[in-house]
Amino acid sequence: MTISSATFIARLPAGVTFDDDVQEYLASIVDGGSFTSSDDLREETEHFLIDAGLEDTAALDAFYTSLGDQFLSTDTAKTDSPSETLVKIDSALNKLALNQDNNNSTNQEERGGTSSSEGGKPDAAPEIKSSKPKPVKLSKAAKKLAAKSSRSSSGTPPSAASSGAGGATPIIGKDAFLGDGAIIEAYSQQSRFYEETLETLSKEVDLKQVNITIGDQPLLKDTRLWFKSGTMYGLVGRNGTGKSTLLRAIGYGQLIGFPLNLRTLYIEQLPSETPENQTVVETVLKADTERTLLMGESHLLQQALHKYPTQLVKSIKKLEWERMKVKLAAQQKLAIRRSGKRGADARDELLVAEAEEKAAAEAFEAVPIEGVEPSLDVISQAHEMLESVYTKLQQIEADSAEARARELLRGLGFTAANQDLPIKQFSGGWKMRIALAQALFLKPDLLLLDEPTNHLDLPAIIWLQKYLLENLDEDQTIVVVSHDRNFLNAVSQEIIRLRDHKLDYFPGNYDEYEMKMEDKAKMKDRIASALEKKRKHAQDTINKQRAIMHKTGDEKRGAVIASRQKKLERLAGHNKTESGHRLKQSYIAGYHLNMGISVEKEAPEPPVTIPLPMPKELRGNPTTLLSLNNVTYTYPGAPARKSGPVIQNVSLSLHNSSRIALLGPNGCGKSTLMSLLAGDAIPTSGTVEKFSSLVRIGYFSQHNVDKLDGYSTKSAMQYLMDTFPDDYKTQPMARKYLGSFGVAGQVAVLPMSTLSGGQKARVALAICVHGGPQVLLLDEITNHLDMATIEGLIVALKEFSGAVVLVSHDAYFIKAVCEDSDEDAFSDEDEDDLLKAQEEVGVVYRVKGGKLTRLEGGVDQYVKTVVAENKKGMRGGGGRPV
Structure with missing residues (x-):
């Protein structure tokens, strides 16, 4: 028999890794070569291993010798004795x-005490959390039993929580909620008669006075948690306010008072104990x-x-x-x-x-x-x-389970062949997709999705939002934390805002929420202005009557003054509720003290500013800064691949103020194009030309962000000083620059391995734009950034006078940067100048088959194309192992 690519990759020595495109090409060589001996295989593939760092001849000999058994006959079946x-x-x-034994606890918490022989679909594998409340009041013996149970079930390594831009947040994992070392408390209104352990037919959650604290720091204070059955919620708020912690408290079953009858799933990651040789489709099926x-x-x-x-x-x-x-x-x-x-x-x-x-x-x-x-x-x-x-x-429709699982995986980007590969061949991002497939496969009553779009490409995001809108049961409830504005607008029926330790509810999607907030602020301004005018008029009347009384000695005017004074007191607050009904004294506690509803205008959250340095001017004012001229790229030392080169005959020019977006699924060649533009990759044919050696390029990529994880002791401040010693000779200089990007206070001096994804992205961006580059290449920059930071980045990029090339799966971000042009700026120009400006600004390309296709309809045209292809079963370009 011949060897398969799955076996070849599985037996690679530790530390030998390839890029997505390299591994896909290598897999095509192994699967399509029909090799009959390990020597033939070695001749065609050895140079890939050498390029990946395996240069020791003895190690290479041992690896290929270990593959010899794959070329022998395996027809040795025997009968068991x-x-x-x-x-x-x-x-x-x-x-x-x-x-x-491993699943008793999970199953029973969902079924409320029924055994597997009595029906009731259980929850997912251990890392997809089931809902189980903590005890309300326990005796000493019960506390010991509960602590023992908690310790036995908390074997999952903690995962990092989102943290704010301004400071470091503790790593919030399961251990923070359970056992003797728990630092988080989550509870709701309760009494000894509270029926928290009773099951009801209702799938609605309505908890009063919900509180969550981390040590002495409150995240939620006496707020209402309300999930209506069959509703899709978008949970929004700045990084660090506690969105993920709230979802974890529910998902880990540590919110006291949360109903037991709801099957609740919180997607975090695949459990560490998941067998590495288990295939992708098996992993999804075994979640049930x-x-x-x-x-x-x-x-x-x-x-x-x-x-x-x-x-x-x-x-x-x-x-x-x-x-x-x-x-x-x-x-x-x-x-x-x-x-x-x-x-x-x-x-x-x-x-x-x-x-x-x-x-x-x-x-x-x-x-x-x-x-x-x-x-x-x-x-x-x-x-x-x-x-x-x-x-x-x-x-439970077990016969159709595998077909449903495979359809979910296909929608999330896994090809038919890769669904049968072992999960150890996939990166962390693809494993998150497997966890998402598990949750969708199980169809829980309450599904908690924490940043589900972070690890998905745009075709997968489009598929996911369509799936959530069309395939959920009527009584399924979804809570989504996401910073993808388009995704939230598509799936949200109601917005939950977490701010100032409170949860507020707004019907509609995110755009409607923003409009309501704006209208509410204007209404309060009008009410406050009208009240102030009435108070001023009443006070003027009192002053006038008092002056007349003093002048004439007419004591009868005292009654008029007292009447006006009472009226002034009643004008201390608004006399109508927000719904427009007249306020009654019984409506609000303490009404007799303030005689009305005080009008409190909500302070707007401060905007986030991203200080992109202005590009340094170049002599001659060049029209073209950087260009690709008929560029083709094939991996070095590799023969022509079956599907052609990664990049094929591509030409692209970057001008001053160019805004270019590259769209396509993961693995289609977008990052390779960015590497060619940055000079990190050399084209197989064609040329990459700069206007001059003075043209500076700022290149942001996820590889640069991930690289910061390797600094377990070095801080962002020290890294900046070591990287640019001439510019940052003192700590205050480095901290001032980092602080302008939101990496301020203690965050600047903490080891970078402890920073959140958003904080590391800010550090990488600060390094990327240092020195004022004329060209910015931004590959997936919006990952881990909250909406306020994304809005600040949009403003900064629109004001940036250099060229920008974007690779992103955030449709709103791309449209805001590349498509929302200011037509008034060209109102005084002639038609030729306007056409020239439109050519330079706002071009969206689709990357497919190694070539660029300009999309005149922009992002909307791409979305329509992807939806049509999904309907025809043409979904492709993803699911490759790494």
């Missing part, structure tokens, strides 16, 4: 038990733990009935024991959480469950390992159990 059969069936039973367990039960019963009848009794007893353990785990949680009479009843039921579980265990242990001949009653019982399992599999 009876003794091996017994070991296999017992191993299967143990494996099923282990799977159930109920289906996995039912399939395991079905297989076990069929094997025992039809192949190993002497193991039938043992199999039945094992399944009964495992189901009883599920019931016991659920009853333990109820006994911990409930108090009063309900708690006493729950503890009585717990004693019964413990006795039943012990009896089931003894019954299983009593069956000899070699097995027994089953009676007719046992065979009948097994058939009944199998029929019950088949019914449940049919109810």
Whole structure:
């Protein structure tokens, strides 16, 4: 047999990695070469490994020698012996038990105490969190039991939370919520009679007085958490306000009072214990733990009935024991959480469950390992159990599960071939897509999406928003945290704003929310102005009547003055609610003190400014700064690839004030084009020309951002001083420059490996634009930036007088920079000048098949094309391993 690219890449020595395009090309060589020996394979592929840093001849010899077994015949099938059969069936039973032990807690928290044999679809794998409230009031014994349970379930490594631009936020992972080291508290209004552990048919969440604190720092204070069933929410707010922490508190099940009956998923990452050799589609399917367990039960019963009848009794007893353990785990949680009479009843039921579980265990242990001949009653019982399992599999549509999983993965950019590759061959971004596919596959009652678009290209974002709008159940609720304005506008039915430790709710999408906020501010200005005018008139009347009274001695005017004084007091506040109804005294606490609703104008959040240095002027005022002339690029040392070069006969010119956007799925060659423009890659043919050596290029890429993670001790300030020693000779100089980009205070002196994604992006941008480059190449710069920072960057780029080339999957960002031109600026110019300006500014290209296609309709034309291609099943260009 010949070797596959999946095997070749899986056996690569540690530390040997390739770029996306290089690996795709290498895979095409291995799969299409029909090699019959490792020597032939080595001749065609060795130079790739050498270029990747594997230059040691001994290491190369060892690697290719290890592949020799792949070229030998593998037709060595054999029949299992009876003794091996017994070991296999017992191993299967143990494996099923282990799977159930790992998922008992998750399943029961969703089902509210029902076992897997009683229906109710469970939640996802451990890292896709299920909702389970903390205890309200516990005895000392209950606290010990709860702490033990928390410690046993907190084996997931913590993940970084978003932090504010102005300061470092603690790393918020699961350990911050659970166990003895928990630093976060999350709770809502409660009492000993609060029915937080009761299940209801309602899928609505309405919690009063919700509080979340990190140590002594409040994130939410006495606010309302309200999720209406079947509504899609957009959760917005500045970085560092606590959006991700709120979602984690719900997803980890640590918000006291959150209803148990809701199946809740919080997407974070694939669990670290996920088998690396498990394929992508298997990983998605196994997220549905109920289906996995039912399939395991079905297989076990069929094997025992039809192949190993002497193991039938043992199999039945094992399944009964495992189901009883599920019931016991659920009853333990109820006994911990409930108090009063309900708690006493729950503890009585717990004693019964413990006795039943012990009896089931003894019954299983009593069956000899070699097995027994089953009676007719046992065979009948097994058939009944199998029929019950088949019914449940049919109810959850298990037969169509794989087809649904593959369709989800295809939409997220995984090709049909790559869906069957092991997950270890994919980068962190692609693993996040797998986690997203798991959540969509499970269809939870409440889905919490924290920045789902960060790891998606534009075709995948378009597919995701279309999927959310068309494929969700009527009663499914979605909460999305995203800084992609177009995505929020498309999917949000209501906006939740987190500001000043409060949650406020606004019907409509993000644009409608901004309009409402603007209208509300104007209304308050009008009300305040009208009130001030009325107060001034009343005060003038009082002053006039008082003057007359003093002048004439007419004491009767005192009654007029007292009447006007009362009227002035009533004008201390507005006498109508925001809905326009007249205020009644019973509407608001303390009305008798202020005689009305005080008009408090909300201070607008300060805008974010990005200080891009002005480009240095070049002699001669050149019209063209940088150009690609018939450039073709193929990887060095590689023969012509099947699908042609990565870049093929591309010509592109950058002028002063050019604004160019490159659109396309991940892996289509956009980053290669940027590398050619930056001079990091040398074209195979054609030329890259600068106007002169004085033309400076600022290149921002995710590689530059990720590189900052390697500095575990060096701070941004020290990195800047080391990189530009002539410009920043003192710490205050470096800190002042970094502070202008929002990297201020302690953030500037912390190790860069501890900074958030947004903070590292700001550091990389500050370095990119240092010295005033005439050309800015910005590859995925909006990742991890909040909306306010993106708006500030848009303003800065529109004012920048040099050339800008963008690679981005944020449609709003591209349209704002490249398409929203100021036509008034050319009103005094002649028609030729206007046409010339339009040629230079705002050009959108699609990168496909190594070539550039100009889109006259801009981003909107690209979106329409992608939607049409998705409908025809032409989705492509993604899902390659790295």
